[in-house]
Amino acid sequence: MYPWLQVFQNQLKESFSQARFHHAQLLYGLEGIGKSALATNLANALLCVNTQDEMRQCGTCKSCNLFNAQSHPDLFILSAEQNSIGVDEVRALNEFIFHSAQQGGNKVVVIEQIEKMTESATNALLKTLEEPALKRYILMTCDDLSKIKATILSRCNKVQVNISDNHQIQSWVGQQGINTALYPWLENFYDQPLLLQRWLTHGSLDEVDNMWKVAHDIVRISDIAALDNSLSKDPSLLNVFCRFLMSASKQQVMNGQLNFIQYQHCVASIEKFLSDHHDVLGLNRTLSLSNLVFGLQSAMKQD
Numbered sequence: 001m002y003p004w005l006q007v008f009q010n011q012l013k014e015s016f017s018q019a020r021f022h023h024a025q026l027l028y029g030l031e032g033i034g035k036s037a038l039a040t041n042l043a044n045a046l047l048c049v050n051t052q053d054e055m056r057q058c059g060t061c062k063s064c065n066l067f068n069a070q071s072h073p074d075l076f077i078l079s080a081e082q083n084s085i086g087v088d089e090v091r092a093l094n095e096f097i098f099h100s101a102q103q104g105g106n107k108v109v110v111i112e113q114i115e116k117m118t119e120s121a122t123n124a125l126l127k128t129l130e131e132p133a134l135k136r137y138i139l140m141t142c143d144d145l146s147k148i149k150a151t152i153l154s155r156c157n158k159v160q161v162n163i164s165d166n167h168q169i170q171s172w173v174g175q176q177g178i179n180t181a182l183y184p185w186l187e188n189f190y191d192q193p194l195l196l197q198r199w200l201t202h203g204s205l206d207e208v209d210n211m212w213k214v215a216h217d218i219v220r221i222s223d224i225a226a227l228d229n230s231l232s233k234d235p236s237l238l239n240v241f242c243r244f245l246m247s248a249s250k251q252q253v254m255n256g257q258l259n260f261i262q263y264q265h266c267v268a269s270i271e272k273f274l275s276d277h278h279d280v281l282g283l284n285r286t287l288s289l290s291n292l293v294f295g296l297q298s299a300m301k302q303d
């Protein structure tokens, strides 16, 4: 278990031992904070047959062994890997909940990123949320609470997963093998520690670092090839680059390098770039990136 998640695990454990544990839990928070890991851990604890009144996993019972072998028949996971969660998958889930448990204990459903549910999938889930069955638990995660329908929200217990201690994250990040002194932007992502870990695993920390440097020296950039290459390998870095551009522009206003009008033009260019990427199918990334750089440079040079 990641150390920063322990506090949430403890809270939920406590509510369980006081018989207040809601049958539907929605864990929400930033991408890369560990919501799935927390949900998985809770699922393991709910399924363990040795510790049914205190919600923790013994690690040795048949149920824990099945869980660790990823073949527990009373666990149903709708993973976040797909682009959307459709009605057929939710119907299968409802069916799963309806049948009795094979191991004689609880049955647990994990739905990752419920914002990916289609409208009809949401409606199919609502009925199950409304009519809780004994010893059935639904653990859901989402990155963005604003995308979730009120009818869903009102039927579950919401748990905000966040980071309260940056020092804890800093030392964890260091333990993973990231040189925390090397990257000045690192602490901006201390509320997304698993994102940092992913970049480490994929060898993309230096590419992110290059993005940070480019964002802070955009007025002098003439060659976008390296940047374009990084974005083609991992499109999710696009949001990161824009985040760097925004903070660099803000910093330049504070340093007196940009006036407010210039700053507003920069922000408008960045926002247009981002919305084009979300809205325009088949967008030519290289062209749109050079338009962005040109737009920012013109904004910075104008009087």
Ligand SMILES: [Zn+2]
Binding pocket: 047, 048, 049, 050, 051, 057, 058, 059, 060, 061, 062, 063, 064
């Ligand atoms: Zn067990």
